[in-house]
Structures are given as structure tokens and as C-alpha cells.
Amino acid sequence: MSTDLNSRNTIEIDREEANFHYDVKYKHDAGMGLSEDTIDYIANVKGEEQWITDFRKKALGVFYKKKMPTHWASEDLNSINFDEIRYYLSAGEAPKRSWDDVPDEMKETFERLGIPEKERSFLAGVEAQFDSEAAYSNVKDAVAEQGVIFVNSSEGLAEHADIFRKWFGKVIPTGDNKFSALNSAVFSGGSFIYVPPGVKVKHPLQAYFRINSEQFGQFERTLIIVDEGAELTYMEGCTAPKFETTTLHSAVVELVAMKDAKIQYITVQNWSANVFNLVTKRGLAHENAEVRWIDCNIGSRLTMKYPGVVMKGAGARGEVISIALANDGQHQDTGAKMIHAADNTTSNVVSKSISVGEGRSTYRGQVHIPKHLKGCKNNTECDALLINSKSRTDTYPAITVRGNKHSTQHEASVSQVSEEQIFYMKQRGLSEAEAMSLSVNGFVNDLVREFPMEYSVELKRLIDLEMEGSVG
Amino acid sequence: MSTLEIKDLHASVNGTEILKGLSLSVPKGEVHAMMGPNGSGKSTLAKVMAGHQDYEVGSGDVFLDGKSLLEMDVDERSREGLFLAFQYPAEIPGVSNANFLRAARQARLPDGEEIDAVAFYQEMYDKMAKLGIDKKFTGRSVNEGFSGGEKKRNEVLQMMMLEPKYAVLDETDSGLDIDALKIVAQGVNAMRSEERGFLVITHYQRLLEHIVPDHVHVLNEGRIIRSGPKELALELEEKGYDWLKEGELVKS
Ligand SMILES: Nc1ncnc2c1ncn2[C@@H]1O[C@H](COP(=O)(O)OP(=O)(O)O)[C@@H](O)[C@H]1O
Ligand SMILES: [Mg+2]
Numbered sequence: 001m002s003t004d005l006n007s008r009n010t011i012e013i014d015r016e017e018a019n020f021h022y023d024v025k026y027k028h029d030a031g032m033g034l035s036e037d038t039i040d041y042i043a044n045v046k047g048e049e050q051w052i053t054d055f056r057k058k059a060l061g062v063f064y065k066k067k068m069p070t071h072w073a074s075e076d077l078n079s080i081n082f083d084e085i086r087y088y089l090s091a092g093e094a095p096k097r098s099w100d101d102v103p104d105e106m107k108e109t110f111e112r113l114g115i116p117e118k119e120r121s122f123l124a125g126v127e128a129q130f131d132s133e134a135a136y137s138n139v140k141d142a143v144a145e146q147g148v149i150f151v152n153s154s155e156g157l158a159e160h161a162d163i164f165r166k167w168f169g170k171v172i173p174t175g176d177n178k179f180s181a182l183n184s185a186v187f188s189g190g191s192f193i194y195v196p197p198g199v200k201v202k203h204p205l206q207a208y209f210r211i212n213s214e215q216f217g218q219f220e221r222t223l224i225i226v227d228e229g230a231e232l233t234y235m236e237g238c239t240a241p242k243f244e245t246t247t248l249h250s251a252v253v254e255l256v257a258m259k260d261a262k263i264q265y266i267t268v269q270n271w272s273a274n275v276f277n278l279v280t281k282r283g284l285a286h287e288n289a290e291v292r293w294i295d296c297n298i299g300s301r302l303t304m305k306y307p308g309v310v311m312k313g314a315g316a317r318g319e320v321i322s323i324a325l326a327n328d329g330q331h332q333d334t335g336a337k338m339i340h341a342a343d344n345t346t347s348n349v350v351s352k353s354i355s356v357g358e359g360r361s362t363y364r365g366q367v368h369i370p371k372h373l374k375g376c377k378n379n380t381e382c383d384a385l386l387i388n389s390k391s392r393t394d395t396y397p398a399i400t401v402r403g404n405k406h407s408t409q410h411e412a413s414v415s416q417v418s419e420e421q422i423f424y425m426k427q428r429g430l431s432e433a434e435a436m437s438l439s440v441n442g443f444v445n446d447l448v449r450e451f452p453m454e455y456s457v458e459l460k461r462l463i464d465l466e467m468e469g470s471v472g
Numbered sequence: 473m474s475t476l477e478i479k480d481l482h483a484s485v486n487g488t489e490i491l492k493g494l495s496l497s498v499p500k501g502e503v504h505a506m507m508g509p510n511g512s513g514k515s516t517l518a519k520v521m522a523g524h525q526d527y528e529v530g531s532g533d534v535f536l537d538g539k540s541l542l543e544m545d546v547d548e549r550s551r552e553g554l555f556l557a558f559q560y561p562a563e564i565p566g567v568s569n570a571n572f573l574r575a576a577r578q579a580r581l582p583d584g585e586e587i588d589a590v591a592f593y594q595e596m597y598d599k600m601a602k603l604g605i606d607k608k609f610t611g612r613s614v615n616e617g618f619s620g621g622e623k624k625r626n627e628v629l630q631m632m633m634l635e636p637k638y639a640v641l642d643e644t645d646s647g648l649d650i651d652a653l654k655i656v657a658q659g660v661n662a663m664r665s666e667e668r669g670f671l672v673i674t675h676y677q678r679l680l681e682h683i684v685p686d687h688v689h690v691l692n693e694g695r696i697i698r699s700g701p702k703e704l705a706l707e708l709e710e711k712g713y714d715w716l717k718e719g720e721l722v723k724s
Pocket of ligand 2: 514515516559642643
């Protein structure tokens with residue numbers, strides 16, 4: 001029996017629930033605009049080592065040099081005014097280990113978003129970032145005792161420099177794209193995680209990224225290393241209130257799965273409609289390792305995100321499962337990158353996009369299997385759902401397979417929820433929003449089943465809220 | 473008060489008037505048949521009552537137990553007790569029959585109340601059995617890839633699950649072979665009660681042998697040109713619609 005994804009009372013929740021912000025007095029504010037001074041400011045506040053500052057400045061040069069990818073992505077990128085963004089805002093306090101010590105307005109923010117509650121009920125550890133820095137960071141004792149490190153990036157750099165430095169910028173080089181360069185120049189916050197060999201972390205670690213300020217850019221940097229035979233599930237959630245002005249979120253996430261390790265990285269983002277969300281995510285899978293991205297993109301003005309896996313060791317597996325929902329005025333430009341670099345590597349991409357009203361979804365896939373390898377497999381499925389005729393969807397799968405010792409499969413479909421279908425559902429008593437939610441939930445149902453229970457409920461609720469909002 | 477009452481209804485689509493002053497009263501407990509040639513406006517009447525956006529009501533009104541339906545949105549009309557079995561039911565990809573029915577039932581409950589899932593499934597399986605619908609249809613997307621006959625049976629299943637006050641069946645017989653027709657008719661007959669009124673739209677008298685109406689109306693060019701007892705359907709079958717159309721000409 002299929003799981004029930006329709007319960008009416010969840011749709012009644014106030015759809016503005018993440019739309020609030022507090023007037024916080026920031027101790028540190030790098031001010032508007034970006035220059036070497038911005039970097040000096042950040043480095044000084046953080047008290048960073050010189051090599052990091054040098055790394056940042058070099059990255060800034062790369063950022064200046066790189067062209068905006070408007071030619072293949074979206075002209076809308078030109079609306080970002082880099083001079084009218086603040087690159088660093090913080091209260092100047094170290095992340096707290098107890099919610100009691102977190103400043104009131106930040107604590108309240110995360111309470112309203114339900115974070116401490118989730119932590120108590122099913123998480124192994126939480127990091128809660130407020131603008132540029134973590135306000136709270138804690139990992140349960142039992143997990144820490146196994147040697148698991150879960151801190152923010154600054155702490156990781158300061159206290160675990162040997163492991164950090166070894167992998168930092170290695171999975172995603174600074175010059176990968178303009179926004180990875182920008183992140184490399186001004187990064188702050190994000191998680192550093194190390195799981196020692198053989199440790200299977202039972203419950204997920206969660207990071208929560210909250211933007212509280214207008215005309216602000218959040219540039220978290222996450223590096224996760226899961227050592228031989230170890231396993232980890234990590235989840236991130238992101239929200240921001242609705243502002244009139246542009247907000248920028250540009251993260252870099254690097255994952256390293258050593259031999260026989262498994263990493264599952266789950267994102268549920270629910271950005272408000274003025275956020276440019278330009279994120280670079282990639283995992284490196286060693287021999288027999290598995291990297292799995294589960295990526296749900298709801299909201300934002302423009303999201304550009306193509307999680308990737310480089311399968312470097314024989315028998316490695318990579319997977320991207322993504323759901324993107326583009327409502328009126330939104331563009332979800334998402335996809336996956338699968339780089340096969342060893343024999344008998346397997347990748348799987350399942351992408352589902354939903355476009356509502358004027359919303360626009362684009363899928364860009366890249367699968368690369370070079371000629372000298374053998375026994376590689378790829379499966380790619382992209383399905384698009386259009387709700388009403390104005391929606392737009394494009395698919396650009398690029399599958400480069402050289403040699404004949406491989407197996408690849410590609411399927412794509414586009415389906416429509418027409419006015420006739422909505423009319424039919426309404427005739428049976430469903431409101432328009434319920435009818436749309438039912439269609440959308442039905443469409444993504446098989447993917448949602450891949451999620452941990454708590455997150456599938458949350459995702460379903462977000463879809464309901466989004467549909468509710470779209471009929472106004 | 474306990475009637476579905478259509479009063480001097482004028483409705484047009486794309487500026488062309490299709491319904492030209494149609495009046496009809498279907499009290500609870502009765503089955504009314506609506507017959508008429510292709511293009512006479514039968515489906516238009518059904519869709520106007522349900523509130524389809526393509527149709528503009530010029531004047532007149534439709535009352536369900538005294539409440540004007542035209543003021544209500546499509547889903548409100550449904551929850552108020554109006555059910556339309558479509559001539560051409562839509563396909564809803566990705567939404568299973570079971571989830572769809574469950575959502576429709578849930579939509580009828582007050583806030584905060586949840587349907588009893590076990591009882592719901594039991595009831596659904598029972599009703600499916602009555603209609604000869606295989607259990608595996610619960611997991612299939614609504615109407616997707618169904619044959620014409622399967623779609624029509626599914627419409628009747630939905631009607632049985634939603635237990636409306638008034639049901640309008642638009643050519644539910646088309647696409648059914650004689651065995652399926654009998655099963656569907658049995659389903660409808662089982663639902664006939666003092667608490668429910670039916671408007672059965674059909675092109676052929678065949679269906680009316682199995683769902684015996686209390687009254688028969690003939691629609692032509694957007695107006696009812698003749699009403700009578702069930703024998704009228706037989707007469708129509710013999711003489712065709714032209715006989716009545718001519719009569720209409722003579723009268724006017
Ligand atoms: N959506 C529409 N757009 C244009 N014409 C329509 C539409 N719906 C119905 N009509 C026209 O209205 C008339 C009545 O159609 P309909 O109600 O479907 O007749 P019936 O069900 O009696 O066969 C026909 O001439 C048909 O072409
Ligand atoms: Mg018709």
C-alpha cells in the first residue's frame with residue numbers, strides 16, 4: 001500500500017512560518033561590498049592563520065577573473081549586485097554547546113524553526129548557523145566518544161588543521177566556478193566533520209543555516225571526511241525571511257568517503273523568493289565507497305546546484321536524488337555530475353522537477369565515463385511535472401560514454417497537471433491547493449520514501465505550504 | 473427544499489449561448505433522465521452545475537436544497553453534496569486511486585478530524601467488489617491508462633464513496649459493454665434512496681432499461697422541449713429526436 005501523503009490538517013499551518021527576523025546587534029560587520037579589505041576584516045575577526053588569508057585572497061582574484069555564467073545559465077545572475085551585499089555578520093561569540101547560552105533572539109529563531117526539538121528527538125548532533133557564524137554546535141556525548149568530530153569550519157581549521165588542510169579545496173578547487181571562488185574568498189561557518197574508521201554514526205548530524213539579515217551573503221563551507229568503513233548521514237536545512245532586497249547564499253560542500261565508507265547528504269532548503277542560491281557540492285568516493293546526495297530545492301529566486309560524485313576508486317557508487325519545485329517567479333536550475341574515474345563504478349541520478357505557474361525548472365546532467373575504464377554503469381531518470389501551461393521545463397542531459405564496456409540508461413518524461421485535472425479533483429471536493437499538493441506529492445512520492453521519516457513529513461508539509469501560497 | 477433546482481439557466485461558452493433558459497427540478501428520492509441529440513447541451517448543463525470555469529452563466533440559478541450553487545467554488549459545491557460523473561473523466565498521473573478517494577473523503581471532515589484508515593479501506597474494497605473492480609486499481613493512478621469502461625466504473629466507485637446528495641451522471645453508459653452496464657446500473661440502483669436525487673444523462677434508452685427513471689426530459693438546443701414518464705424514452709428510441717424537434721417547430 002502506498003504511504004499516505006495526504007492529510008488535510010497539515011495544510012493549515014501558517015505558510016509564513018519561516019518569515020520572521022530579529023533586529024540583532026552584530027558586533028562584527030564587514031560592511032557592504034567586496035575587496036581585499038573584506039577578507040582582512042574576516043581573517044582578523046576569526047584570528048586565522050596566514051595561509052588561510054592567502055588562500056582567500058587568491059580566490060578573490062579568481063572570482064574577479066571568472067565570467068558570470070549567464071551565457072548558459074540565466075541572465076538573472078546579472079541582477080546580483082556584489083557591491084550591495086554584506087559579506088560577514090556575526091555576534092562575535094563562539095558557538096554555544098548549550099541552548100541556554102545562545103543569545104535570546106537567535107535561540108528564539110531556532111526554536112521557532114523547531115531545531116532544539118528535532119535535536120532531542122532524533123539527531124546525533126546539531127550545528128545552527130545564524131548569518132555568518134554558528135550560534136550553537138553540539139554533538140551528543142555518545143557520538144563524540146566514538147571520536148566523531150563535528151564543529152564549524154573555523155574551529156575545524158584551528159583545531160584539526162592536519163585533516164582539514166589535507167582535503168580542503170581538493171574535491172572542489174577554488175576555480176571550479178565563479179561562485180566556488182567567491183565562497184573560497186569569504187567563507188565562514190559551515191560544518192567540519194570527521195568520522196573515524198569503522199564508526200557508523202547511527203543518527204543523523206544536522207546543520208541548519210539561517211539567514212536573518214537583508215542584503216547579506218551567506219557563504220558556509222562544509223567539509224566532511226568519513227574514514228574507512230565508516231558511515232554518516234548528514235542533513236542540512238535552510239531558510240530566510242522574505243526581504244525586498246536580494247540575498248545571496250553561496251556554499252561549497254566537499255565530501256570525502258574513504259574506502260568502503262558511506263555518506264548520505266540530505267538537503268531540504270526552503271528559501272524565500274529573493275534568495276540567489278548558488279551552491280557547489282561534490283563528493284569524492286574511494287574504493288567501494290558510496291556518496292549519496294538527496295537534494296530538495298524549494299523556493300529561492302534562482303537556484304543553481306549540480307551535486308556531483310567523483311568515483312575515484314574501483315567499485316565506488318554515486319547517487320543524486322533530487323526534487324526541485326519552482327513556483328511563480330522562481331527558477332530551479334539543478335542537476336547532477338557523475339564522474340567515473342575507476343572500473344566498475346556505478347552512478348544513479350533520479351531528478352524530479354515541478355514547475356508551477358510561471359516557475360521554471362531546468363535539469364542539467366553530466367555523466368562522464370572515459371574510454372580506458374570497464375564495467376561502469378549509469379542510470380539517469382528525469383521527470384518533470386508542469387502545473388498549468390505557463391510553466392517551463394528544460395532538460396540538458398550530457399552523457400559522455402566512451403568505449404563499449406559500460407552500460408547506461410536514460411529516461412525522461414514530462415507530465416502536466418492541466419486545468420481539467422484540477423477541475424476534476426475540485427469536483428470531488430479538494431481545494432485547489434489540496435489538488436495541487438496531491439498531484440505534486442504523488443509525483444515525488446517514490447523519492448520521498450528514500451528520506452528518513454522525519455524529513456519526508458517535513459518535505460510533504462513544505463510542498464503543501466508552497467501550493468497553498470501559489471493559489472494565494 | 474429537498475431538491476436540485478435549475479431555474480431558467482442561460483449559459484454560454486466563448487460567447488456562444490448553449491443553454492437557453494433551462495428549468496428543471498430533481499427532488500430527492502427521484503431519478504430524472506436527460507436525453508437529447510449530440511450537441512444539445514447535456515454535458516454543458518452538467519459542467520455549469522459543477523462550476524467549470526469555461527462556462528459563463530448569463531442568468532438563472534441552480535439551488536441545492538435551497539442554497540445557490542453558483543455562488544460557490546467548484547470544491548464547495550462538491551462538499552455541499554453535488555457529484556458529477558464525467559463523460560470524459562480526467563487522468564491524474566501519480567495520484568493513486570486510494571489516495572485520491574481518501575483525500576476527497578478527508579476534505580469532507582471538520583478540521584482536526586482524521587479519517588479511520590482501516591474502515592476506509594474496508595469500505596473501498598467492498599464497494600470495488602460490488603462494481604467488479606480489481607483490488608489492484610487502488611494503487612494505480614486515477615484513470616491513467618484505464619479503458620473507457622474502467623473509467624466509467626471508477627466514476628461510479630467515487631460516487632459510492634462520496635455519497636452525494638445529488639449525482640449527475642453524464643453518459644456513464646457510453647463505452648460500457650452490456651455486462652459492465654448492468655454492474656454499473658446495479659451500483660447506481662443500490663444508491664437510490666429517499667435521501668438522494670439523480671440526473672442521468674444519456675443518449676440512448678438502453679441505460680434506462682436498467683436504471684428506470686421517474687421522469688424523462690428531452691433537451692434540444694439548450695432547452696427542455698419535452699418532459700414525460702419513463703415511456704417517453706421508449707418512444708424516442710422508436711421515433712428518433714426529429715419527431716420531437718418537428719413538434720417543437722409546430723408549437724412555436
Ligand atoms: N468548451 C467549449 N468550447 C466551445 N464549444 C463548446 C464547449 N463545450 C461545449 N461546446 C459546444 O456546446 C454545444 C453543446 O455541447 P455539449 O454540452 O457537449 O453537448 P452534449 O453533451 O449534449 O452532446 C456543442 O455545440 C459544443 O460544440
Ligand atoms: Mg455530452
